[in-house]
Amino acid sequence: xxxxxxxxxxxxxxxxxxxxxxxxxxxxxxxxxxxxxxxxxxxxxxxxxxxxxxxxxxxxxxxxxxxxxxxxxxxxxxxxxxxxxxxxxxxxxxxxxxxxxxxxxxxxxxxxxxxxxxxxxxxxxxxxxxxxxxxxxxxxxxxxxxxxxxxxxxxxxxxxxxxxxxxxxxxxxxxxxxxxxxxxxxxxxxxxxxxxxxxxxxxxxxxxxxxxxxxxxxxxxxxxxxxxxxxxxxxxxxxxxxxxxxxxxxxxxxxxxxxxxxxxxxxxxxxxxxxxxxxxxxxxxxxxxxxxxxxxxxxxxxxxxxxxxxxxxxxxxxxxxxxxxxxxxxxxxxxxxxxxxxxxxxxxxxxxxxxxxxxxxxxxxxxxxxxxxxxxxxxxxxxxxxxxxxxxxxxxxxxxxxxxxxxxxxxxxxxxxxxxxxxxxxxxxxxxxxxxxxxxxxxxxxxxxxxxxxxxxxxxxxxxxxxxxxxxxxxxxxxxxxxxxxxxxxxxxxxxxxxxxxxxxxxxxxxxxxxxxxxxxxxxxxxxxxxxxxxxxxxxxxxxxxxxxxxxxxxxxxxxxxxxxxxxxxxxxxxxxxxxxxxxxxxxxxxxxxxxxxxxxxxxxxxxxxxxxxxxxxxxxxxxxxxxxxxxxxxxxxxxxxxxxxxxxxxxxxxxxxxxxxxxxxxxxxxxxxxxxxxxxxxxxxxxxxxxxxxxxxxxxxxxxxxxxxxxxxxxxxxxxxxx
Numbered sequence: 245x246x247x248x249x250x251x252x253x254x255x256x257x258x259x260x261x262x263x264x265x266x267x268x269x270x271x272x273x274x275x276x277x278x279x280x281x282x283x284x285x286x287x288x289x290x291x292x293x294x295x296x297x298x299x300x301x302x303x304x305x306x307x308x309x310x311x312x313x314x315x316x317x318x319x320x321x322x323x324x325x326x327x328x329x330x331x332x333x334x335x336x337x338x339x340x341x342x343x344x345x346x347x348x349x350x351x352x353x354x355x356x357x358x359x360x361x362x363x364x365x366x367x368x369x370x371x372x373x374x375x376x377x378x379x380x381x382x383x384x385x386x387x388x389x390x391x392x393x394x395x396x397x398x399x400x401x402x403x404x405x406x407x408x409x410x411x412x413x414x415x416x417x418x419x420x421x422x423x424x425x426x427x428x429x430x431x432x433x434x435x436x437x438x439x440x441x442x443x444x445x446x447x448x449x450x451x452x453x454x455x456x457x458x459x460x461x462x463x464x465x466x467x468x469x470x471x472x473x474x475x476x477x478x479x480x481x482x483x484x485x486x487x488x489x490x491x492x493x494x495x496x497x498x499x500x501x502x503x504x505x506x507x508x509x510x511x512x513x514x515x516x517x518x519x520x521x522x523x524x525x526x527x528x529x530x531x532x533x534x535x536x537x538x539x540x541x542x543x544x545x546x547x548x549x550x551x552x553x554x555x556x557x558x559x560x561x562x563x564x565x566x567x568x569x570x571x572x573x574x575x576x577x578x579x580x581x582x583x584x585x586x587x588x589x590x591x592x593x594x595x596x597x598x599x600x601x602x603x604x605x606x607x608x609x610x611x612x613x614x615x616x617x618x619x620x621x622x623x624x625x626x627x628x629x630x631x632x633x634x635x636x637x638x639x640x641x642x643x644x645x646x647x648x649x650x651x652x653x654x655x656x657x658x659x660x661x662x663x664x665x666x667x668x669x670x671x672x673x674x675x676x677x678x679x680x681x682x683x684x685x686x687x688x689x690x691x692x693x694x695x696x697x698x699x700x701x702x703x704x705x706x707x708x709x710x711x712x713x714x715x716x717x718x719x720x721x722x723x724x725x726x727x728x729x730x731x732x733x734x735x736x737x738x739x740x741x742x743x744x745x746x747x748x749x750x751x752x753x754x755x756x757x758x759x760x761x762x763x764x765x766x767x768x769x770x771x772x773x774x775x776x777x778x779x780x781x782x783x784x785x786x787x788x789x790x791x792x793x794x795x796x797x798x799x800x801x802x803x804x805x806x807x808x809x810x811x812x813x814x815x816x817x818x819x820x821x822x823x824x825x826x827x828x829x830x831x832x833x834x835x836x837x838x839x840x841x842x843x844x845x846x847x848x849x850x851x852x853x854x855x856x857x858x859x860x861x862x863x864x865x866x867x868x869x870x871x872x873x874x875x876x877x878x879x880x881x882x883x884x885x886x887x888x889x890x891x892x893x894x895x896x897x898x899x900x901x902x903x904x905x906x907x908x909x910x911x912x913x914x915x916x917x918x919x920x921x922x923x924x925x926x927x928x929x930x931x932x933x934x935x936x937x938x939x940x941x942x943x944x945x946x947x948x949x950x951x952x953x954x955x956x957x958x959x960x961x962x963x964x965x966x967x968x
Contacts, residue, residue, distance in 0.1 A: 313663060315690055318676060319509060326497030326527065327520055330676055331512050332504035334669035340411040340505035341670045342418050343677060346400045347500065348493040348528060351468035357481050359473030363435050364489050365393040365400050370431035372424040377431060384417060391417055397469055398611040399681060400493075405670065408506040412515055415503075419519035422494060427486045439478050448937070448957025450549055451621070453743050454556040454722040457545055460745070461718045462562050462615055464537045469610070495525025500680060504673035533612045536562050539716040544736040548725035548753065549743055550905040551898045551934020553853075555627040555723030559634060560617030563711045566609050566682040572695040573703035574616070574711060578607045579654035580646055580704065581637065582618055586653065588637055589618060598855075599626040603634070611682060616711055624724055624901065628731040631721065635735075638717070641708035645701045659693045724901055724934075726753045755895045755904045758870025762820040764797060766883050766946045773965045775920065776805050778958075784808075786962065790879075796823065799875060807831050814873045820880055825873040827899075838899040840873060847871070851899045867904045871895040877907045877933070881940075882947035886911050886927050898934060907933035909940070917941045917952055919963040924951045 318332040350361040369391055370377040384391045389406035391414075402422055404414040446452040456472050463470035501520065503512045539561060564570055582589040582605025589603035603620035618638065622630040666672045679689045688695075719736055721728060722743070729750060732738060740748045769791050776784040784805030791798055793815060800813040812827040821842070828837040840849035840863060847867050852860045872880060877896050884892055890911045895904040910930045917926045926941040927948065937956040942948040951964045 313693065315666070316669075316672060318504075318672070320680070320686075321513070323496070323517065323521070325521065325523055326495075326525070327516075327523060328500045328680075329513065329516055330500070330502045330673070330680065331507060331509045332502065332669060332673045332676060333507060333509065334504065334672060335506045337669070338408045338506050339669065340406055340408045340414065340503065340507050341673055342404045342406075342411070342414045343502040343504075343673060344402045344418050344422055345500045345502070345677060345681060346402075346422075346494055347398070347498050347681065349396050349399045350471075351397045352489075352493070352531065353468070353471070353477075354485075355471070356477060357485055358471050358477035359439055360481055360485055360489055361395040361400055362473070363432070363439060363478070363481055364486050365395040365402075366435035366438070367427050367431050367486060368393045368402065368425050369421045370435075371426045371428045372420045373426055374424065375420060377428070380417065380421065383413070387413060389414060391421070393421070396610075411503070411505075411507060411512075415515050415519045419523075423520075423523055425490060427483050427490075429483060432481075432483055432486065436478055436481065439473065440475060443473055443475065443478065445957040447743060448935075450552065450554070450556045450722045450935070453547055453549070454558050454619075454720050457547055457722070457741070457745065458558045458560070458617065458718060458720045459615075461543070461545055461720070462536060462539075462560065463613075464534070467534045467536055468531075469612070493528055495528060496520065496523040497525055497527035499523075500677060502673045502677045505669040536613070539713075539718060542715060542717050542719060542736040544719040544721065544732060544738045546725050546728060546732065546738050546740050547720065547722040547743055548740065548748060549722055549935050550724055550726065551901055551936070552624065552722070552724045553900045554621055554623050555721055555728060556619070556621050557627070557631055557634065558617055558619045558720040559631075559638065559714070559717050560605075560615055561711075561713055561717050563607060563614050563616045565613055566611065567684060569695075570707050570711070571607075571609065572692075573699045573707045574607045575658060576651065576654045576696060576699045577641065577646075577704045577708050577712075578605050578616070579658055580650050581605045581641060583654070584657070589620065589634065592637065593620055593622070593630055593633060597626075597629070597633070599623070599630045603630075609682065624727050627721065627723060627728055628735070631719070631732070631735060635714050635717075635719075638708075638712050638714035641712055642705060644705075646704050648701065651699070651701055651704065655696055655699060658696050662693055662696075726755070726903060726905075727901060729753060755868055755906050756893070757868035758894050760870065760880070760884070760892060760894060762880050762883050764816075764818045764820060764879075764883060767797065767879070768947060770949075770967060772949065772967045774962050775965050777961045777963065780961075785965075797879075799879060801875065812875060814875050816873070816876060816879070820872065820876060820883075822871070822873040822876060822897075825875070827874075840897070840899065842867075842871075842873070845869070847897050849899075851902070853900065861902065863899070863902050865897075865903055867897060868895045871897055871904050873897055874899070877909075878950060881909055881929070881942060882949060884909075884948070886929075886942070886944075886948060888913055888927070896933060905934045907931070914944065915941065919951050919965075921951065921964040921966055926951055 316332060316334045318330060320328065320330045322328050353360045369380060380391065387406060387410045389404060389410060391404045393400065393402045402418050404418050406414045460470045501516060563574065581587055582603060589605060593599050593603040594601065599622045600620045605618040607616050608614035618634055620630060620634065666675055675689055676686065679686060721732065725740060729738065740750065742748055767790060771789045774786040775782055776786060786801060786803040788801040796815060796817045798813055798815050803810045808831045810827065810829045814825040815823040817823065823842060825840045836852050838849065838851040840847055845866055847863055847865050849863045850860065851863060872894055874896060877894055880894055888911050891908060893906055893908045896907045897904050911927050912930055913928045915926055915928050917924050925944045927944055929940040929942055931938050931940055939954045940950055941952040942950050949967065953962045
């Protein structure tokens with residue numbers, strides 16, 4: 245059984261992506277849209293185009309005039325204790341919603357305790373002075389309602405939705421968790437574990453890595469909007485930090501309560517005064533907003549994710565404050581550029597060039613200062629072309645007036661889709677709350693369609709010149725820097741880093757020859773069966789065998805996870821010099837595979853992959869001394885001289901990228917591990933190989949058979965069932 249083969253297959257089954265060809269680290273999933281759903285092109289499109297009997301496609305009819313829009317009645321008051329109350333009436337359904345916003349969020353997290361506000365929200369609903377976490381859950385679920393809390397940069401929210409006749413209970417529970425939380429130590433540890441797991445999963449996603457680097461560069465490290473939690477900051481948060489956060493920021497004068505639905509305003513006020521009337525405390529002054537640094541020209545931040553077959557691209561900069569009237573022409577400009585499937589970026593990068601499944605843009609509107617960003621995800625070979633074209637389209641916005649047709653279509657979409665955002669009482673309440681939390685008058689919401697309608701062609705060009713700024717933009721590219729660094733030269737000065745943000749040098753991209761030597765003397769012919777678990781549930785199996793072949797060896801593996809079937813075999817000599825490797829992958833009608841040979845320091849062969857991952861290609865690559873084929877790294881680990889603290893680095897050839905990458909294995913300790921095959925004394929080994937990382941537990945006795953592995957960023961474990 246080849247460890248690397250299983251790592252390749254799992255993301256395919258879980259994410260629906262194409263399988264890895266050759267059993268190495270898995271490719272990134274097919275590019276997913278950042279702002280809206282995209283539908284991949286299919287061969288059926290060509291068939292329709294060739295059918296001469298198909299009627300010519302006609303332009304859609306012009307949009308109908310916008311219908312008058314009337315908001316349901318709502319009113320805003322301030323209670324004697326300073327709590328702001330908004331009541332929204334909508335009597336078309338017997339439901340009610342309670343949203344309490346404390347106007348302090350993650351931006352207030354101390355630098356050493358990043359993640360504090362989010363952990364505060366996670367634990368708030370897990371126990372009060374009168375109710376345990378179980379009692380809270382049982383009470384709200386018993387009436388068919390829900391209760392939750394979350395945090396953003398700017399605020400912390402506690403929300404509850406119930407049938408209208410259960411509004412008193414919802415207000416009681418929201419008041420209880422907001423005013424009387426106990427922050428049980430056991431619940432804090434659960435929240436910490438979940439936060440660390442979510443962070444690990446996030447760091448395994450190239451889109452999340454790109455976003456973290458982007459906000460860090462546009463806002464600057466001193467600005468709280470640039471900061472994201474780290475493992476060390478999450479581990480540093482203690483119960484006293486949560487109680488101090490609560491004591492400092494949970495004040496009546498620092499909160500907004502919104503009650504919406506089939507409700508009576510006078511009855512709501514009476515209930516609110518009963519539940520929240522004793523809440524004290526004046527407003528909390530905002531910390532001084534640290535201005536982002538001015539961008540001195542365009543810089544390209546290239547984040548190395550070895551082995552990636554796709555690149556995530558973000559281009560943008562800070563934009564405007566929420567009260568800036570340019571928000572409306574920016575909305576229209578953004579819709580034209582990258583707001584949907586009929587936008588310029590989508591049409592040009594996907595439909596004209598076929599570089600991506602989608603390309604989008606966005607304008608954010610937080611409390612202090614938002615940003616503009618254009619983004620896409622493309623295959624590695626097209627990264628430079630896609631980036632150059634994207635930057636060209638940003639320049640074009642400021643240099644050429646948009647067409648009257650584009651302007652009309654964008655405004656019609658924004659005006660026409662606006663009613664869909666305020667269909668329910670909860671949606672209306674959220675829109676009203678967001679408007680007021682931004683410090684804007686309610687007329688900014690009720691007059692949204694009129695403000696959009698007033699935007700002109702000249703307005704769009706003016707805001708594009710002022711806020712898009714491609715000549716001083718931040719560019720972030722996350723991908724295989726070994727392949728990308730030469731291709732991106734000349735676009736902008738390049739700053740290299742790893743996925744954790746640590747600076748690296750171009751020389752660090754070179755895959756070094758192996759200094760390790762291995763002998764197959766300790767290998768034994770064997771067959772091993774593994775079970776693949778997702779969230780503890782069986783999802784598939786993997787079987788591997790190792791057999792002698794003349795003076796050398798052959799290792800084969802068969803993996804089935806969901807609809808994915810993968811078969812591979814690799815041939816090698818007694819000193820672990822590779823000879824050949826073949827892999828075939830089937831997922832429904834999709835078939836992929838690779839055939840590789842090694843001789844005289846070169847890898848040759850063919851690889852067949854989906855078009856979005858590069859299609860079929862011929863391999864002819866010179867590789868460093870000691871390069872192994874995928875799957876052989878597990879065999880090298882099995883015969884290595886292991887001990888706590890030892891690190892082994894091995895160049896491993898990646899068929900996806902057509903080049904070698906470095907696989908590293910660090911022994912971090914010893915543990916007793918129980919799996920279906922029995923209990924083993926094992927070494928714990930942290931593995932990093934291209935974009936894939938995880939933890940292995942290998943038997944301490946030689947050969948060091950893998951008895952368990954966890955894949956970083958996914959709820960996946962692989963456990964040994966039997967060995968013979």
